[in-house]
Amino acid sequence: MPGEPGVMLNSCPHSGYKYRKTERRTKSEKPPIKSKIAAILAAFLITADIGLASYPSDRLESYTRKQWTSHNGLPQNSIQSICQTRDGYLWLGTENGLARFNGAEFLCFSNENTPSFKSNDVQVIHEDSSGVLWIGTASGLIRYRDGIFTEVPDIPGSPDLVVSDISQDRGGNLWLATDKGLVRYRNGSFERLTKSDGLSYEHIFRLMIDSSGNLWAGTVNGWLFSFGADSLKEPFLKDMKYASRKLPFEIADICDAGAGNIFGVGGEYVFLATHGDLANIKKVSVFPGKRLLAMIRDSEGNFIIGPSNGGLIRIKDRPPYEPEIDPRFSEDYVRCLYCDRSGDLWLGSRGSGLFGLSNTIIKMFTRNEGLSNDFIRSVYVDPEGEL
Numbered sequence: 001m002p003g004e005p006g007v008m009l010n011s012c013p014h015s016g017y018k019y020r021k022t023e024r025r026t027k028s029e030k031p032p033i034k035s036k037i038a039a040i041l042a043a044f045l046i047t048a049d050i051g052l053a054s055y056p057s058d059r060l061e062s063y064t065r066k067q068w069t070s071h072n073g074l075p076q077n078s079i080q081s082i083c084q085t086r087d088g089y090l091w092l093g094t095e096n097g098l099a100r101f102n103g104a105e106f107l108c109f110s111n112e113n114t115p116s117f118k119s120n121d122v123q124v125i126h127e128d129s130s131g132v133l134w135i136g137t138a139s140g141l142i143r144y145r146d147g148i149f150t151e152v153p154d155i156p157g158s159p160d161l162v163v164s165d166i167s168q169d170r171g172g173n174l175w176l177a178t179d180k181g182l183v184r185y186r187n188g189s190f191e192r193l194t195k196s197d198g199l200s201y202e203h204i205f206r207l208m209i210d211s212s213g214n215l216w217a218g219t220v221n222g223w224l225f226s227f228g229a230d231s232l233k234e235p236f237l238k239d240m241k242y243a244s245r246k247l248p249f250e251i252a253d254i255c256d257a258g259a260g261n262i263f264g265v266g267g268e269y270v271f272l273a274t275h276g277d278l279a280n281i282k283k284v285s286v287f288p289g290k291r292l293l294a295m296i297r298d299s300e301g302n303f304i305i306g307p308s309n310g311g312l313i314r315i316k317d318r319p320p321y322e323p324e325i326d327p328r329f330s331e332d333y334v335r336c337l338y339c340d341r342s343g344d345l346w347l348g349s350r351g352s353g354l355f356g357l358s359n360t361i362i363k364m365f366t367r368n369e370g371l372s373n374d375f376i377r378s379v380y381v382d383p384e385g386e387l
Contacts, residue, residue, distance in 0.1 A: 218251025306334025
């Protein structure tokens with residue numbers, strides 16, 4: 001990488017907080033992943049003497065699968081967070097630094113080359129509505145904007161604040177799940193809600209803003225909180241009104257199912273809060289012996305669930321919630337899940353690196369299917385998308 005990182009201290013014009021800035025000029029010699037077309041064309045060109053086409057498949061285990069590990073350039077094989085930014089790059093948070101992936105190469109950042117990283121343990125990555133990338137670590141928060149990494153040290157509860165999740169509400173406010181309470185970043189300043197303000201438990205682990213603008217927060221010991229959209233506008237956090245309920249298992253992940261329904265996973269259970277009512281929570285699926293850690297809704301409305309011990313799970317968002325298990329992941333510990341803008345699935349594992357799943361299968365076309373010749377010399381996609 002050309003040039004050494006430069007460090008400067010600047011003041012935030014809105015808050016007066018001092019930020020430690022690390023400028024790191026990054027190269028992007030290859031464009032990021034932007035669509036499935038590039039992958040499909042690559043399949044054509046690589047197999048120039050046969051005809052290929054891509055078709056969707058219904059079964060999870062028939063999704064095409066690819067794996068990347070530290071041998072391919074990852075800084076470390078345990079991935080805790082995945083985020084695709086608007087420029088198409090995939091950002092990965094690992095236990096040993098941050099990586100930017102363009103589909104072919106990884107560009108890595110850690111405290112070895114970027115002083116803003118006080119901890120290399122990246123817990124969460126979130127891009128806000130203005131294109132700023134926020135990186136939560138086991139020792140605070142980092143902001144990435146215009147190619148510059150900035151340490152944000154003055155959050156209530158710092159230093160050594162674990163930031164495990166980040167969400168943005170409709171008003172543009174950022175919410176941080178930390179081990180020392182719920183934090184809001186609003187108008188350039190931070191506020192924190194803790195047990196002294198009436199919060200039942202401070203170690204917030206997971207956050208989610210639903211389609212109605214409500215904020216959901218889950219803890220590692222089973223507390224589930226629901227903050228109404230209007231309540232998020234309160235000038236002081238201690239004045240916010242919210243509902244809460246203690247469940248007999250951890251809240252590992254929370255997902256919006258639409259129509260006001262909220263799904264979540266924890267322990268061996270998948271649970272549903274019908275119409276967002278904490279008094280109306282029921283278990284809809286049980287996977288004995290498994291620990292469910294991650295949940296995401298895919299482009300078709302199904303829920304994909306990642307356990308710590310055995311298989312990738314898919315269930316429908318309506319009864320009878322029958323599960324389908326992809327046995328190819330029987331030995332993998334799924335830490336996080338992500339669905340990109342193309343509808344492809346990405347899995348971050350503990351110890352096995354990154355997996356990409358695409359809902360396509362490869363079908364061969366030859367003379368038997370009507371081609372004039374089995375040797376394909378070139379391909380072209382016209383402006384209407386026809387091949």
